[in-house]
Amino acid sequence: MTHFADRLADAIDRAGSPVCVGLDPVVDRLPEEVRSAHWEPARAIAQFCSGVLEAVAGVVPAVKVQSACFERYGAEGVRTLEGVLSEARGRGLVTVLDAKRGDIGMSAEHYAAAAFEHARADALTVSGYLGPDTLAPYSGGVFVLVRTSNPGSDAVQSQRLADGRTVAEMMADHVRAIGEPRRGARGLSDVGAVVGATKPEDGPALRARMPDQVFLVPGYGAQGGTPDDVRGMRRPGARSPGESGLLVTASRSVIYPGGEGDWRQSIRGAARRLASEVGAIALRP
Amino acid sequence: MTHFADRLADAIDRAGSPVCVGLDPVVDRLPEEVRSAHWEPARAIAQFCSGVLEAVAGVVPAVKVQSACFERYGAEGVRTLEGVLSEARGRGLVTVLDAKRGDIGMSAEHYAAAAFEHARADALTVSGYLGPDTLAPYSGGVFVLVRTSNPGSDAVQSQRLADGRTVAEMMADHVRAIGEPRRGARGLSDVGAVVGATKPEDGPALRARMPDQVFLVPGYGAQGGTPDDVRGMRRPGARSPGESGLLVTASRSVIYPGGEGDWRQSIRGAARRLASEVGAIALRP
Numbered sequence: 001m002t003h004f005a006d007r008l009a010d011a012i013d014r015a016g017s018p019v020c021v022g023l024d025p026v027v028d029r030l031p032e033e034v035r036s037a038h039w040e041p042a043r044a045i046a047q048f049c050s051g052v053l054e055a056v057a058g059v060v061p062a063v064k065v066q067s068a069c070f071e072r073y074g075a076e077g078v079r080t081l082e083g084v085l086s087e088a089r090g091r092g093l094v095t096v097l098d099a100k101r102g103d104i105g106m107s108a109e110h111y112a113a114a115a116f117e118h119a120r121a122d123a124l125t126v127s128g129y130l131g132p133d134t135l136a137p138y139s140g141g142v143f144v145l146v147r148t149s150n151p152g153s154d155a156v157q158s159q160r161l162a163d164g165r166t167v168a169e170m171m172a173d174h175v176r177a178i179g180e181p182r183r184g185a186r187g188l189s190d191v192g193a194v195v196g197a198t199k200p201e202d203g204p205a206l207r208a209r210m211p212d213q214v215f216l217v218p219g220y221g222a223q224g225g226t227p228d229d230v231r232g233m234r235r236p237g238a239r240s241p242g243e244s245g246l247l248v249t250a251s252r253s254v255i256y257p258g259g260e261g262d263w264r265q266s267i268r269g270a271a272r273r274l275a276s277e278v279g280a281i282a283l284r285p
Numbered sequence: 286m287t288h289f290a291d292r293l294a295d296a297i298d299r300a301g302s303p304v305c306v307g308l309d310p311v312v313d314r315l316p317e318e319v320r321s322a323h324w325e326p327a328r329a330i331a332q333f334c335s336g337v338l339e340a341v342a343g344v345v346p347a348v349k350v351q352s353a354c355f356e357r358y359g360a361e362g363v364r365t366l367e368g369v370l371s372e373a374r375g376r377g378l379v380t381v382l383d384a385k386r387g388d389i390g391m392s393a394e395h396y397a398a399a400a401f402e403h404a405r406a407d408a409l410t411v412s413g414y415l416g417p418d419t420l421a422p423y424s425g426g427v428f429v430l431v432r433t434s435n436p437g438s439d440a441v442q443s444q445r446l447a448d449g450r451t452v453a454e455m456m457a458d459h460v461r462a463i464g465e466p467r468r469g470a471r472g473l474s475d476v477g478a479v480v481g482a483t484k485p486e487d488g489p490a491l492r493a494r495m496p497d498q499v500f501l502v503p504g505y506g507a508q509g510g511t512p513d514d515v516r517g518m519r520r521p522g523a524r525s526p527g528e529s530g531l532l533v534t535a536s537r538s539v540i541y542p543g544g545e546g547d548w549r550q551s552i553r554g555a556a557r558r559l560a561s562e563v564g565a566i567a568l569r570p
Contacts, residue, residue: 026391068388068395074403075364082359102412103353103385104435106311110353118359127387129414129430133437145414150389152418159455162445167452170444 003184004122004141005192005214009242011061011094017279018241020096020216021056021271022251023049023084024066029256031263042076045069049084052255055268057091060275064216064249065121067099085119095122096216096247100145102127102134109137116140125194125216132174141190144175147206149196149219158202168202172209183212186243188235192216195233197225197248203233207245211235214245221253221274227281234282241282248278288469289407289426290477290499294527296346296379302564303526305381305501306341306556307536308334308369309351314541316548327361330354334369337540340553342376345560349501349534350406352384370404380407381501381532385430387412387419394422401425410479410501417459426475431456432491434481434504443487453487457494468497471528477501480518482510482533488518492530496520499530506538506559512566519567526567533563 012018025045027035034051038044056063065088070081088095097119101111115124116139123141128134135144147157147168157168165173172193179191192214195206207215215233219225235245257270297303310330312320319336323329341348350373355366373380382404386396400409401424408426413419420429432442432453442453450458457478464476477499480491492500500518504510520530542555 024391066392066395068386068392068399071363071399072395072403074367074399075360077399078356078363079360100386100388100412101353102387104433104438106309107351107353110351110357114353114356114359114362118357127385127412127414129412129441130433131435131437131440131442133440134435148389148415150416150419152416153389155416155418155459156414156456157416159452160447162447162449167444171441174440 004190005188006184009186013242015061017275018246019278020062020249022064022249024251042073042080046080051264055264056271059271062094064096097121098125112137143192143194143216146171146193147195149198197229200229217248221250244282289475290473291469294471298527300346302560303531304563305347305534307349307534309536327358327365331365336549340549341556344556347379349381382406383410397422428477428501429460431478432480434483482514485514502533506535529567
């Protein structure tokens with residue numbers, strides 16, 4: 001398998017924008033047409049996701065699939081998730097499995113096998129709380145949770161260490177260290193970080209600590225993150241959107257755009273607007 | 286559903302020992318008889334787990350199922366996991382789903398639904414790195430990762446904060462606070478903590494910060510944790526093993542005991558020895 005960060009950078013440059021559509025399907029919010037056609041929720045979600053993938057392929061370089069929305073339905077949901085990842089791959093989209101896994105020893109190896117060998121995702125979100133040694137088994141792309149977008153994250157991640165760093169900055173230093181030997185031809189590491197757009201005061205400091213990490217950035221749009229917030233997280237010296245070190249993700253604002261007419265058309269329109277907006281941010285100045 | 290910690294304490298008192306057998310099935314280590322009978326790994330694992338449950342029911346109060354070992358095989362593995370949890374319940378065992386989940390908002394609600402409504406586990410292991418607010422949706426029993434048994438965990442969890450606490454102690458204080466309103470008739474909270482037996486220097490300090498938490502204690506036996514290490518984690522004032530605030534878990538040393546003869550008999554013997562050893566630790570002095 002080729003280097004994840006290189007493939008992602010190439011895909012971003014082809015699309016012209018470092019953006020990622022989040023598939024967080026919730027039955028209650030699906031288009032009436034889809035909801036009423038299926039008795040089983042996992043089937044409705046499968047049809048909806050297929051429509052979303054058709055709509056966004058060729059518009060955005062990547063999708064992020066929220067594992068919890070599928071696991072909710074047990075084995076049937078996991079089968080649906082496998083199908084969604086497979087279809088996304090077939091449509092040329094880079095896939096991020098947002099499962100926030102984290103365990104020790106053999107269990108970490110199993111999670112890596114589940115994500116990269118079985119489900120064949122290109123990248124996986126992981127937790128680093130168990131220590132940097134637990135991240136070694138993930139041979140594909142990973143995004144380590146550093147600074148998350150929810151209000152309550154400050155109670156852990158903003159705590160100040162005796163050495164002056166915050167807990168998030170300490171995690172960032174681990175991410176940089178383990179990512180150092182895993183940089184590709186374009187300078188970016190396969191070990192990236194999750195950094196929420198809703199904590200703009202932290203973005204530039206975290207970028208300084210992680211110069212070669214791709215930041216998977218949730219919280220843009222629906223959760224309140226603005227273009228200025230994202231601008232502060234760009235990687236210095238980037239020559240193209242693919243080297244900006246950004247992968248801004250939006251879910252609800254794209255997959256539930258509201259409005260009249262065909263829902264796939266509406267989603268395609270929302271994805272276009274997002275890609276154009278974030279594409280402009282990614283380019284200097 | 287009745288209070289998890291109350292049910293667990295009752296089950297521990299009936300068994301006489303606060304011990305939990307870990308189901309971490311790995312195909313390579315299964316008994317030859319089981320391995321050779323199945324082409325599909327998930328089937329071999331299903332048969333093995335069924336044999337383990339038969340062997341340990343009536344000997345120990347609880348089992349801990351390692352989700353990664355099943356997820357490794359995708360939807361088929363998750364279906365197997367659901368079957369194992371269902372059979373364990375049918376055999377009167379309290380079930381802990383060791384999946385170390387953690388996410389924000391709606392996604393946390395989905396993980397809670399997956400564990401408690403769909404798979405019907407009694408308790409789930411969760412990560413608190415995203416902040417205490419993200420733990421609110423878990424209405425069943427939870428064990429929050431505080432201090433894990435792997436060597437590399439020190440690089441995060443032993444880091445010293447400016448206020449003098451370690452990161453693990455800061456997490457412990459969050460666990461105590463969110464667990465406070467969720468104590469049952471026997472004084473124990475539904476919000477427990479994962480505290481490894483391999484970090485004995487931290488056990489007593491963490492117990493002082495979390496007086497009413499059940500400690501799910503991995504690392505005993507195979508990973509090097511000793512009876513003395515566990516003794517330091519007991520809850521003061523406990524009147525029975527069920528109130529000791531301990532749930533010591535061992536996997537490999539019980540489910541792969543080696544030896545001649547029927548493997549189920551060997552596992553039952555190993556579970557008996559573990560229960561007897563830990564039962565003695567749980568009682569004062």
